[in-house]
Amino acid sequence: MAAVLARCLVGAVFVYMGCVKALHPVEFLKMVRQYEVVHDPFLLNSIAAALPWFEVVCGALLLAGIAVRGSALILIALLVPFSWMVLHRAVALQASIPFCAIRFDCGCGGGEVPVCRKLLENVFLVLLCGWLLAGRGRNFCVRYRLI
Amino acid sequence: MNKNLKCPSASGRRTELKGILREAIVVAAAGATLAFVVNAISPRGLTLTRNYFPGATNGIVSAPVLSPITGIKQKGLKWLDGQQTLRLFDDPRYLQHLIVFIDARDGDQYQKGHIPGAYEFDPYYPEQYLATVLPVCQAAEDIVVYCDGGDCEDSQFAAVTLRDAGIPNQKLSVFVGGMAAWTTNGWPVEIGGRNSRNVRKATS
Numbered sequence: 001m002a003a004v005l006a007r008c009l010v011g012a013v014f015v016y017m018g019c020v021k022a023l024h025p026v027e028f029l030k031m032v033r034q035y036e037v038v039h040d041p042f043l044l045n046s047i048a049a050a051l052p053w054f055e056v057v058c059g060a061l062l063l064a065g066i067a068v069r070g071s072a073l074i075l076i077a078l079l080v081p082f083s084w085m086v087l088h089r090a091v092a093l094q095a096s097i098p099f100c101a102i103r104f105d106c107g108c109g110g111g112e113v114p115v116c117r118k119l120l121e122n123v124f125l126v127l128l129c130g131w132l133l134a135g136r137g138r139n140f141c142v143r144y145r146l147i
Numbered sequence: 148m149n150k151n152l153k154c155p156s157a158s159g160r161r162t163e164l165k166g167i168l169r170e171a172i173v174v175a176a177a178g179a180t181l182a183f184v185v186n187a188i189s190p191r192g193l194t195l196t197r198n199y200f201p202g203a204t205n206g207i208v209s210a211p212v213l214s215p216i217t218g219i220k221q222k223g224l225k226w227l228d229g230q231q232t233l234r235l236f237d238d239p240r241y242l243q244h245l246i247v248f249i250d251a252r253d254g255d256q257y258q259k260g261h262i263p264g265a266y267e268f269d270p271y272y273p274e275q276y277l278a279t280v281l282p283v284c285q286a287a288e289d290i291v292v293y294c295d296g297g298d299c300e301d302s303q304f305a306a307v308t309l310r311d312a313g314i315p316n317q318k319l320s321v322f323v324g325g326m327a328a329w330t331t332n333g334w335p336v337e338i339g340g341r342n343s344r345n346v347r348k349a350t351s
Contacts, residue, residue, distance in 0.1 A: 022185070023191075025186070025191055025192065025193050026199075026271040029193060029271075041200075042195055044199075045195045049182055049183065049186040049192065050183065051182075053178050053179075053182035054175070054178040054179070054182065057174065057181060061174060067173070069167045069170060069171075070169075070170030070171035071171075073168075073171040074171050074174055074175055145166070146170050147169050
């Protein structure tokens with residue numbers, strides 16, 4: 001039952017975060033740009049256009065209990081590099097203030113947040129997704145395994 | 148008990164992993180399809196081939212010590228401080244439309260309050276505004292572009308977009324302090340649409 005609740009929590013979080021970003025594509029585009037990972041306009045625009053919908057789709061599938069492990073894998077593939085980029089940017093912004101005092105809008109859909117809180121949240125989400133990937137949360141699924 | 152029921156073989160695990168990967172690929176394909184379809188049909192969708200940050204220099208965004216003025220200069224633009232901007236606002240030529248103010252923020256921000264008489268021009272959706280703004284800018288002698296102020300670069304991108312659309316660079320200036328500086332100084336703010344006549348002194 002705990003795993004089912006975890007599945008629903010992760011699903012709801014990503015549906016919400018994805019919708020917030022999907023409804024404001026320009027704002028999200030600006031956020032993606034600030035990480036300076038991609039400079040090519042086509043790639044930058046494609047990431048900004050597509051990434052929120054990946055979150056919405058994976059989140060919705062987790063809520064419904066469809067393709068659970070595939071969705072969890074995709075969310076881990078999104079969370080891990082994104083968390084690394086948040087950490088990297090926080091280190092770049094750190095001057096004379098304590099690391100955990102740094103706040104910025106990471107583009108996740110939650111507005112400006114303390115970087116430590118965001119990193120801890122992401123670690124927690126990765127662990128929950130890992131738990132689902134390991135095969136938990138099979139109850140109350142529409143179609144646990146898609147293929 | 149058959150231990151094989153509890154301990155899947157290596158080939159079984161590989162098969163399972165392949166199944167998860169295939170599932171992830173299908174989900175990713177579904178997500179990508181939905182994303183690009185919605186982006187294509189949404190009026191707020193992004194034009195994938197457009198450079199939304201014209202004139203931007205790579206490696207600048209995260210540099211905390213780079214001032215807005217440096218960014219403006221790097222784009223070959225002129226900049227104005229608050230007093231210079233106010234002088235242009237009070238200039239009789241403003242009423243003759245020989246001086247034009249361009250608000251480079253989004254529609255919601257514009258409606259909440261803008262410099263009186265300023266034209267709305269969201270640089271991320273220029274096609275919605277160019278038909279109105281371009282002729283006005285072509286007829287003007289001086290064009291002041293602004294956004295929020297601070298580290299907001301949208302005014303710079305708007306100015307570059309206008310320049311790329313044929314407006315001579317010497318006409319264009321960027322008000323560095325933006326709306327933040329304008330309201331902090333208590334200068335008049337127009338609420339709603341352009342020339343709505345709903346003008347009030349800004350409260351800081």
